[in-house]
Amino acid sequence: MQIKQNYSLEPHNTFHLPVKTRWFMEYDSEDDLKKILRDEYFQECLSTHIGAGSNLLFLNDYNGIVLHSRIRGMEVVAEDEASVVLRVGAGEVWDEVVAYAVERGWHGIENLSLIPGEAGAAAVQNIGAYGVELKDVLVSVEAYNQLTFEKKIFPVEDCGYGYRESRFKDPHQDPQIITQVNLRLSKRPAFTLDYGQLGERVGAEPTLRAVRDAVIAIRREKLPDPAVLGNAGSFFKNPMVDAGDALRLRERYPEMPVYPAADGKVKIPAAWLIEQCGFKGKRHGDVGVYDKQALVLVNYGGATGDEIALVAESIRTAVNEHFGIELMPEVKYIV
Numbered sequence: 001m002q003i004k005q006n007y008s009l010e011p012h013n014t015f016h017l018p019v020k021t022r023w024f025m026e027y028d029s030e031d032d033l034k035k036i037l038r039d040e041y042f043q044e045c046l047s048t049h050i051g052a053g054s055n056l057l058f059l060n061d062y063n064g065i066v067l068h069s070r071i072r073g074m075e076v077v078a079e080d081e082a083s084v085v086l087r088v089g090a091g092e093v094w095d096e097v098v099a100y101a102v103e104r105g106w107h108g109i110e111n112l113s114l115i116p117g118e119a120g121a122a123a124v125q126n127i128g129a130y131g132v133e134l135k136d137v138l139v140s141v142e143a144y145n146q147l148t149f150e151k152k153i154f155p156v157e158d159c160g161y162g163y164r165e166s167r168f169k170d171p172h173q174d175p176q177i178i179t180q181v182n183l184r185l186s187k188r189p190a191f192t193l194d195y196g197q198l199g200e201r202v203g204a205e206p207t208l209r210a211v212r213d214a215v216i217a218i219r220r221e222k223l224p225d226p227a228v229l230g231n232a233g234s235f236f237k238n239p240m241v242d243a244g245d246a247l248r249l250r251e252r253y254p255e256m257p258v259y260p261a262a263d264g265k266v267k268i269p270a271a272w273l274i275e276q277c278g279f280k281g282k283r284h285g286d287v288g289v290y291d292k293q294a295l296v297l298v299n300y301g302g303a304t305g306d307e308i309a310l311v312a313e314s315i316r317t318a319v320n321e322h323f324g325i326e327l328m329p330e331v332k333y334i335v
């Protein structure tokens, strides 16, 4: 276990904000995590758990304890003719998990290639891209209850998954700290290629490697590399509206893209709404709206969390005034 005081989180958030935390605790095992959870000082302090910090916006220095898991490991815990169940430590880098599966010929997560972050946070967030969400392959999530210290295995149906939603984000549930995720991966070819240009890029005879390469190429074309330009991917969620509202909006804006979603709702790309309001490629001080993807806010270097939040607020206001649609941040604000 490593404990650091007054520690810079700059390498731990992909906006590269130079904020500090009063305490930073990294644990390597479940035993160490249990020690931390039972510690009285920990229980009295404000605390938050991070992964790779690729979906976070720190508004200030953090006056509490930031926890980070270094529980690693990828292990096949069940196998039959058709599939394997891969148990993955929460601290594994997500894209390394995808690479591991693709190398072994296991299908299911190749569309989630190059998503920044770690496996535990992927299960909190229900990461998704190119027609696949993590919940589609999750068998279960192993986690410690932060209040009772009990470990529980949550089958996927108990995880409350929805679009970028889960019980692990729900403030009405006991806080849980994820230690492992269990993924069912298929040994038999099963591809999801109907999102955007993915199918076209991959061609008529898809392979796992080709799908992974195509997803990586598309992401590199559209999304800024956080190692080069600070960002946290999509800043807002794509809003869901009722079918009737979507029809009315389409009458006014016939070119507006719409996608059918669950429960009869319609998904409207937030990037389109933001672009229509004139923000795409614009810069406000050190904060920018990425010129190839209007849903991504970038830190050109030197921006503060507050400045990024202000730009986000002006985008929200403009989209609401123009379209009557309220954008909700996908990025988690930490105060």
Ligand code: EPU
Pocket: 128, 129, 130, 131, 195, 196, 222, 223, 232, 233, 234, 235, 236, 237, 238, 257, 269, 270, 271, 272, 273, 275, 280, 292, 293, 294, 295, 330
């Ligand atoms: N569009 C615009 N302007 C833009 C960009 C996009 O009008 O600047 C419109 C186009 O009509 C395009 C549509 O928006 O067809 C969708 O764009 P894109 O395929 O780039 O996807 P997205 O809806 O903006 C979502 C996820 C991404 C994920 C991609 C691909 C959310 C919030 N974001 O973005 O996830 O990579 O789909 O599946 O759902 C992330 O969560 O951080 C993330 C990057």
